[in-house]
Amino acid sequence: MIIRQFFWVFIASVVLMASFACSDSVERRRMGQAEGIMQEHPDSALSLLESLDRDMLTCDYDRALYGLLYTQALDKNYLQIENDSIISFAVDYFRANGDEERLMKSLYYHGIAKLGIGNYPVAVVLFMQAMDIADRIGDKFWAGMSARGVADVYTETYNSSEELMYAEREYENFKAAGIQPHLNFALLDLERAYNNMGDYNKACEMCEQVEELALSTGDTLLHENCLRASITAYIGNNESEKSVEKIRMLCDNGWSTLEDSTYMVVAYSLLGETDSATDLFNKISCLDSLRYNFAAYHLTKAKGKESEALKNLEILHELSSRIVRINMNSGLISSVADYYKLSNESVRRELEISNRLFWCSLVIGGLVIVILGFGIFILIKRQQKATEDKILFAEQLQEMHDKNDRVSIESNKKIKELLASRYGLLDDLCVIVRGNDVKSAKNKIVDTVSSLINGLSIDGEKIRELKQEVDTMHDGLMTDFEKDLPGLKDADYCLFLFSVLGFSNTAIALLLKEDKINSVYDRKRRLKDRIRQLKDQEKERYLSFL
Known part of the structure; x- marks a missing residue:
């Protein structure tokens, strides 16, 4: 008895030591506070995270969570993400530990980091991976965010048709999520895609729609971007006077930039106001060559200087071609190679984590074996424990019967009929339990319960009878379940059947002949994952019984 108590104390100590490294701490509480205020007060969240002592983050979970939250805070405060190693660690950790929600967010912000440094192939893969997870778990908001990231990549790489496709996907997801101001900005992204596709009429219509939304909601950032x-939409649609009007509105609100002046030169040139265009053009020589030559071409063309206009057009064409060639040679074409490189790196890191876990498990396992050497006599009582489990099973069956008896008169009648016609064995068992306490009675109970369990084995006739009873009481539940989820193991079907009948996990473990009750929990978890892939109506119906 003393050795047995010592054994359980040892096991508890091992578990305690294993969890000590990841116990609650000041750093984790601060990260929780930062996560809670991230959406409404990202600046305060960033300050909280920067106040943390990263050397105190000794647990992998804490380091991964910090990497995710810190990168998220930088992005929300419009700051450049200089180092993506911490968010890369978060991706690896949450992928290895099956935390899909945080893995989705980590992939997204890792994509933001790669997009910021111009690594478009890796960025688009990361965004797509995040989008796949969001679609799988039904998170419309993050599906929209990820689609926006993909659209941004295609914008930067001049892939207009793909940009439009993902901008539409972004808008549909944000529309389903119903979260503002993301939905309004999704409309603006959609306008940009139509503009880049050359559908200027559609782009102008959407600009007017977004401007109305910005004015009605008082969203100055949305208004400025709109x-x-x-x-460019009005210039492309041959409505240069409206383009000038919008630029002046930017100036009046103090939002104008030198880049806006480029388009003012173009608009003035298209309107024939060459003097105004010339005065403004002389002030924008500091702009990059592409925008400068774009304005120069329209100005010289408006002045009738055809040779100069042609020269500027040739320069503009060469610059544009150079950009296209750069994106073709080192852009998304190499995304597949980068994807496999990223995947191999993830596999390598997962292997390192697995190796560490293996050695830790080996050490702990060795200690457990040593202690088990002192407690070997416990195995002798294994049969006694099995007998007690079966007696407990019989008592639970009786309790289940009593509970169902109180539910309703109709349920009571069906249970009594079931007991009278097909389960007389349980009545005999209960008589034995109430009338015998000696060892021979216990052995008889073991034999009786063993007979019952064998009769309820996975391929037994009684299983089919129980399925028919469940179909009768629950409108064809088992038939529908097997139809909606074909190809499951027989044990999975029986697990669902026994759960519908209200059997405890201990009872189910005995019926499925599992050595450990954890096997039932694992099987039930996997079954729930399969059920969640069904439509909402079927999913809710089946999950209500698990």
């Missing part, structure tokens, strides 16, 4: 998007 005005800037309107400039």
Whole structure:
């Protein structure tokens, strides 16, 4: 008895030591506070995270969570993500530990980091991986965010048709999520995609729609971006006077930039106001060559200087071609190779984590074996424990019967009929339990319960009878379940059947002949994952019984 108590104390100590490294701490509580205020007060969240002592984050979970939250805070505060190693660690950790929600967010912000440094192939893969997870778990908001990331990559790499496809996907997901101001900005992203596709009429219509939304909601950031998007849309739609109007609105609100002046030169040139265009053009020589030559071409063309206009057009064409070639040679074409490189790196890191876990498990296992050497006599009582489990099973069956008896008169009648016609064995068992306490009676109970369990084995006739009873009481539940989820193991079907009948996990473990009750929990978890892939109506129906 003393050795047995010592054994359980040892096991508890091992578990305690294993969990000590990841116990609650000041750092973890601060990260929880930062996560809670991230959406509404990202600046405060960033300050909280920067106040943490990273050397105190000794647990892998804490380091991964910090990497996710810190990168998220940088992005929400419009700061450049200089180092993506901490978010890369978060991706590896949450992938290895099956935390899909945080893995989805980590993949997204890792994509943001790669997008910021111009690594478009890796960025688009990360965004797509995040989007796949969001679609799988039904998170419309993050599906929209990930689609926006993909659309941004295609914008930067001049893939207009793909940009439009993912901008539409972004809008549909945000529309389903119903979260503002993301939905309004999704409309603006959609306008940009139509503009880049050359559908200027559609782009102008969407600009007007977004501007109305910005004015009605008082969203100045949305209004500023909408005005800037309107400039090129109206120029492309041969409405240069409206383009000038939008640029002046930017100036009046103090939002104008030198880049906006480029389009003002173009608009003035298209309107024939060459003097105004010339005065403004002389002030924008500091702009990059592409925008400068774009404005120069329209100005010289408006002045009738055809040779100069042709020269500027040739320069503009060469610059544009150079950008296209750069994106073709080192852009998304190499995304597949980068994807496999990223995958191999993840596998390598997962292997390192697995090796560490293996050696830790080996050490702990060795200690357990040593202690088990002192407690070997416990195995002798294994049969006694099995007998007690079966007696407990019989008592639970009786308790289940009593509970169902109180539910309703109709249920009571069906249970009594079931007991009278097909389960007389349980009545005999209960008589034995109430009338015998000696060892021979216990052995008889073991034999009786063993007979019952064998009769309820996975391929037994009684299983089919129980399925028919469940179909009768629950409108064809078992038939529908087997139809909606074909190809499951027989044990999975029986697990669902016994759960519908209200059997405890201990009873189910005995019926399925599992050595450990944890096997039942694992099987039930996997079954729930399969059920969650069904439509909402079927999913809710089946999950209500598990």
